Amino acid sequence: MSYRAETETPSHSGVLRRYGDRLPIGLETPLISLGEGDTPLVRSRRIEGRVGCRELYFKLEMCNPTGSFKDRGMVVAVAKALESDAKAVLCASTGNTSASAAAYAARCGLDAYVLVPHGNIAQGKLAQAVAHGARILDVRGNFDDSLRLARRISEQHPVALVNSVNPHRLEGQKTAAFEIVDAIGDAPDLLFIPVGNAGNISAYWRGFVEYYRAELATKKPRMMGWQAEGAAPIVTGKPVENPQSVASAIRIGNPASWLLAEAARDESGGEINAVSDYEILEAYRLLAQEEGIFCEPASAACVAGLLKYARHSAGATGGRLFADSSVVCVITGHGLKDPETALGIESEMQEVEPRIEAIEEAMGLAR
Numbered sequence: 001m002s003y004r005a006e007t008e009t010p011s012h013s014g015v016l017r018r019y020g021d022r023l024p025i026g027l028e029t030p031l032i033s034l035g036e037g038d039t040p041l042v043r044s045r046r047i048e049g050r051v052g053c054r055e056l057y058f059k060l061e062m063c064n065p066t067g068s069f070k071d072r073g074m075v076v077a078v079a080k081a082l083e084s085d086a087k088a089v090l091c092a093s094t095g096n097t098s099a100s101a102a103a104y105a106a107r108c109g110l111d112a113y114v115l116v117p118h119g120n121i122a123q124g125k126l127a128q129a130v131a132h133g134a135r136i137l138d139v140r141g142n143f144d145d146s147l148r149l150a151r152r153i154s155e156q157h158p159v160a161l162v163n164s165v166n167p168h169r170l171e172g173q174k175t176a177a178f179e180i181v182d183a184i185g186d187a188p189d190l191l192f193i194p195v196g197n198a199g200n201i202s203a204y205w206r207g208f209v210e211y212y213r214a215e216l217a218t219k220k221p222r223m224m225g226w227q228a229e230g231a232a233p234i235v236t237g238k239p240v241e242n243p244q245s246v247a248s249a250i251r252i253g254n255p256a257s258w259l260l261a262e263a264a265r266d267e268s269g270g271e272i273n274a275v276s277d278y279e280i281l282e283a284y285r286l287l288a289q290e291e292g293i294f295c296e297p298a299s300a301a302c303v304a305g306l307l308k309y310a311r312h313s314a315g316a317t318g319g320r321l322f323a324d325s326s327v328v329c330v331i332t333g334h335g336l337k338d339p340e341t342a343l344g345i346e347s348e349m350q351e352v353e354p355r356i357e358a359i360e361e362a363m364g365l366a367r
């Protein structure tokens with residue numbers, strides 16, 4: 001099957017076709033696609049007013065084919081694996097990387113092996129890896145243990161490691177920054193983004209810098225990264241042995257792209273801070289109920305960060321600056337991946353008899 005000859009998706013031509021001239025691909029690279037990228041950038045309806053910035057947008061990376069931003073980098077990593085005649089891909093994952101790797105491997109006829117930390121992955125993500133036929137190894141350890149093992153295996157066996165330590169992953173992920181600039185005509189003043197293994201914040205920074213150098217943007221955003229309090233190694237400055245958070249996607253104690261993320265923070269004049277599980281769940285609820293956006297808890301971390309930052313900058317000298325700012329929050333993954341959390345915080349379900357009067361009464365409708 002020739003990937004180059006076929007038109008894989010009549011619409012949504014994918015990251016490789018759309019941004020190929022800015023990616024490390026050549027004539028030998030198969031132009032695979034599941035229609036990733038080209039995700040919506042939607043204006044906030046309510047949270048913008050709450051935080052008091054000039055304009056607030058959400059980049060809906062949950063709208064990628066497997067429901068997370070990982071697809072942008074995975075399509076490049078898998079295309080390069082195919083180009084080098086790999087027969088299998090391997091990753092460690094808190095869930096989204098494995099879902100994405102499993103999907104692209106299935107599409108391209110590669111075997112996929114995924115190492116997931118025992119008991120630490122949301123059900124929807126596990127379902128995706130199962131559905132795509134990946135070989136799932138339930139590691140009795142955390143994500144950091146799993147990644148260390150995956151790296152060792154890939155050094156000793158002919159399997160392509162598709163974690164973000166694979167440089168092609170960050171190259172693909174930087175395209176989201178291009179799309180934001182293409183959509184609003186310039187870079188935003190501030191970019192709020194969750195931080196786990198720290199690849200995405202590094203990739204966005206690379207994308208913004210690249211567009212700025214090409215004079216496609218007149219400025220670069222301050223990069224505002226957010227970790228969960230129980231898994232905040234970059235904030236505290238030391239690895240976390242036993243990372244904990246309701247946001248299972250970012251339960252990572254020793255991020256692979258730690259130094260790149262610090263560089264993104266420092267070169268952009270940004271910050272990397274932490275939010276509590278309580279703050280994450282509050283932002284998660286606000287996004288769903290005031291914006292109609294159902295994301296997973298890890299994604300809500302950056303909105304929790306925005307609410308926190310706005311509270312702190314309100315009285316301070318930064319207040320005026322913030323009120324004049326354009327802000328983008330990166331909504332990294334879909335809420336459907338983690339139904340347990342959604343059903344766990346508040347259940348509004350009420351049992352009723354299958355009678356019209358019972359339903360009217362439950363709805364508070366008078367007869």
Ligand code: AN7
Binds near residue numbers: 093097333
């Ligand atoms: C929804 O899938 O690490 O800082 O193994 O799934 O680039 O790691 C996922 C991370 C944010 C953090 N939001 O991004 C994995 C994995 C969601 C995520 C992050 C992840 P990075």
